[in-house]
Amino acid sequence: MSDRLDSADRPAVTTTVIDEQILLIRIDRPDRRNAFDGATARALEAAIDHYEADDTLRCAILTGSDTVFSAGQDLIAAATGDMGVTERRGAFGVMARPPIKPLIAAVEGHALAGGLELCLACDLIVSSRTAGMGLPETARSLVAIGGGCFRLPKRIPYHLAMELILTGKPVSATQFAEFGLINRLTEPGGAVDGALELARDICAAGPLAVRASKQIVVNSQAWTDAESWTNQMKYVAPVQQSEDLREGLRAFAEKRAPIWKGR
Incomplete structure (x- = not known):
């Protein structure tokens, strides 16, 4: 296309x-x-x-x-x-x-x-x-x-x-x-x-985790180490609450490829 x-x-x-x-x-x-x-x-x-x-x-x-x-x-x-x-x-x-x-x-x-x-x-x-x-x-x-x-x-x-x-x-x-x-x-x-x-x-890889990880890498260049521990959670929190995280852990336990939904 x-x-x-x-x-x-x-x-x-x-x-x-x-x-x-x-x-x-x-x-x-x-x-x-x-x-x-x-x-x-x-x-x-x-x-x-x-x-x-x-x-x-x-x-x-x-x-x-x-x-x-x-x-x-x-x-x-x-x-x-x-x-x-x-x-x-x-x-x-x-x-x-x-x-x-x-x-x-x-x-x-x-x-x-x-x-x-x-x-x-x-x-x-x-x-x-x-x-x-x-x-x-x-x-x-x-x-x-x-x-x-x-x-x-x-x-x-x-x-x-x-x-x-x-x-x-x-x-x-x-x-x-x-x-x-x-x-x-x-x-x-x-x-x-x-x-x-x-x-x-x-x-x-998990799309939500990929997106969050990129944002931490990009934005952390302006953060001190102390700020980084707190500031990264803005991007991590949605991933921790996602269906994809549960699917990733479940797929690991079941020894299969995960099926990501991006949510």
């Missing part, structure tokens, strides 16, 4: 539901190397909103084409003031407010500038070995303002992040995997399949 998400003759973003639980979101602007203008950002925001609102969808995968994940902001559009930003979710329709459910980046080709920042807005990254990634903004006297300057140092060692940000030089996905940024490397053309494997593992 493919959903049209903008009014252009060719949709900038398409979605496909896989296994009735996984939403594959594809950026599809091959003529602009999957770069973002305002319409593309709004289309991605619409896809993220749909994913977040549909309780049957438990994991989403964000990908581009076989040759490029995303080149970031469409500079031709930017020259006319058409920026890839939305009011609610921010840059590219996702960077400032990612979904509360898991989002996996599946990278083929290059993920540069905003393309890498798009990856950093995701929870997991699967990439082809031949992909290239980086934040080349400083080489053009620009600043990576889509989260790259503050998210990358939290994901890889500080001095490595600083070198990549200050020099603007891209590196290979295999190097980023060595830095710990990438969850799985695949052969060229295999990123989406690799992401689907991860997504299916996530879908096998």
Whole structure:
């Protein structure tokens, strides 16, 4: 199933539901190397909103084409003031407010500038070995303002992040995997399949527990250890009172796969 998400003759973003639980979101602007203008950002925001609102969808995968994940902001559009930003979710329709459910980046080709920042807005990254990634903004006297300057140092060692940000030089996905940024490397053309494997593992877990766990991980970065013990319970309490928790314990005792209801 493919959903049209903008009014252009060719949709900038398409979605496909896989296994009735996984939403594959594809950026599809091959003529602009999957770069973002305002319409593309709004289309991605619409896809993220749909994913977040549909309780049957438990994991989403964000990908581009076989040759490029995303080149970031469409500079031709930017020259006319058409920026890839939305009011609610921010840059590219996702960077400032990612979904509360898991989002996996599946990278083929290059993920540069905003393309890498798009990856950093995701929870997991699967990439082809031949992909290239980086934040080349400083080489053009620009600043990576889509989260790259503050998210990358939290994901890889500080001095490595600083070198990549200050020099603007891209590196290979295999190097980023060595830095710990990438969850799985695949052969060229295999990123989406690799992401689907991860997504299916996530879908096998309890959806309420997955969602709560993600929110604790994301929000606890701003908490002290003392605050964390109390603040996490806001997300844990609904899980502890759920049918899914009882089903998970019952399935364990009965040595069978659980049947999740998401409630």
